[in-house]
Amino acid sequence: MYSDATDEQLARQAQQGDREAFLTLYNRYLNKVYNRVRSRIPSPDVDDVTQEIFIAVVRSIERFEGKSRFNTWLYTIVSRHIADFYRRRSRGSSDSDISLEAMTVGEPSYEHQHLDERAIIQRAMGAVPEHYREVILLRFADGMTFAEIAEHRGQSLEAVKSLYRRAIQAVRDEIGEV
Amino acid sequence: MDKEQKLDAMLAAYTDAILAGEEGTEMDDELQQLGTVVGQLQRTIDPETPPSPAFRSRLTQRLNEEWTQVHRERRVLQFSQKRWMRMAVAVAALLMIVVGVVLLLPENSGNQEATSGGEVSAVLIVAGVGMAVALAAFFFWSQRRH
Numbered sequence: 001m002y003s004d005a006t007d008e009q010l011a012r013q014a015q016q017g018d019r020e021a022f023l024t025l026y027n028r029y030l031n032k033v034y035n036r037v038r039s040r041i042p043s044p045d046v047d048d049v050t051q052e053i054f055i056a057v058v059r060s061i062e063r064f065e066g067k068s069r070f071n072t073w074l075y076t077i078v079s080r081h082i083a084d085f086y087r088r089r090s091r092g093s094s095d096s097d098i099s100l101e102a103m104t105v106g107e108p109s110y111e112h113q114h115l116d117e118r119a120i121i122q123r124a125m126g127a128v129p130e131h132y133r134e135v136i137l138l139r140f141a142d143g144m145t146f147a148e149i150a151e152h153r154g155q156s157l158e159a160v161k162s163l164y165r166r167a168i169q170a171v172r173d174e175i176g177e178v
Numbered sequence: 179m180d181k182e183q184k185l186d187a188m189l190a191a192y193t194d195a196i197l198a199g200e201e202g203t204e205m206d207d208e209l210q211q212l213g214t215v216v217g218q219l220q221r222t223i224d225p226e227t228p229p230s231p232a233f234r235s236r237l238t239q240r241l242n243e244e245w246t247q248v249h250r251e252r253r254v255l256q257f258s259q260k261r262w263m264r265m266a267v268a269v270a271a272l273l274m275i276v277v278g279v280v281l282l283l284p285e286n287s288g289n290q291e292a293t294s295g296g297e298v299s300a301v302l303i304v305a306g307v308g309m310a311v312a313l314a315a316f317f318f319w320s321q322r323r324h
Binding site for chain 1: 182183185186187189190193194197211212215216218219220221222223224225227228229233234237238240241242244245248249252
């Protein structure tokens, strides 16, 4: 019953107090949200930020009006919490310092080069414009095909592929400035 | 298809191959650096790495607790917003106004015998005004809810 329902139908049922509908949405989006958080947040904090996001969803799902897709609404919450994380943490030092520092703490099994690469990519992802970041995350974190991204964004396939190349170029430019 | 579109399609195909775990197709020289970025993104965001079962289990339990708490609070709020509940509050407020006025007025009047007719009128006027105010507040409250 729940597996066939759209996200928006499940959200409406959850608004009426249906816990199972909410848990279906949660199971549907946990990996995607987790991957989005992992693309921007140092590893030691990924679990905490992911938890904060889903708690915020429980508290605010009543305010989802259905004017946009559910995942657009959800990813707005994800972006807000990632921004909040850096706002909280940047009170003492810059974001890039935090990323590199946090990435190298508590993960002795990671190779240093790989840690550096993750931190650099995370920083670059945080620096590119939102629409570039979004198309990359839809492809990498959500696993959407380019055709699905085109449908999701209401654009042609060619326009999405063009946007994607500009997005990757922007990430490349940011990496070049590190 | 112009050159720009070819580059767009080539990078998209390369990304599809990398994410499918295949060898990337041969890339145009202009796209070599972008291909490297695609590989770095794939290693960083890797969708094949889900949250640990322990975290998943902990989060599910935490969300169930949060859901219970949020809906308990919501039920209390909904109860206080029921029509009969609001009506009862309005009637109680009205009764308090009337009782308060009845208790206060005799103390403020000097000669009880001389002013007994006036007191009754005053009580009725104040009670009427109080009732009108309470009904107006109730009406206004009801309208705002719809």
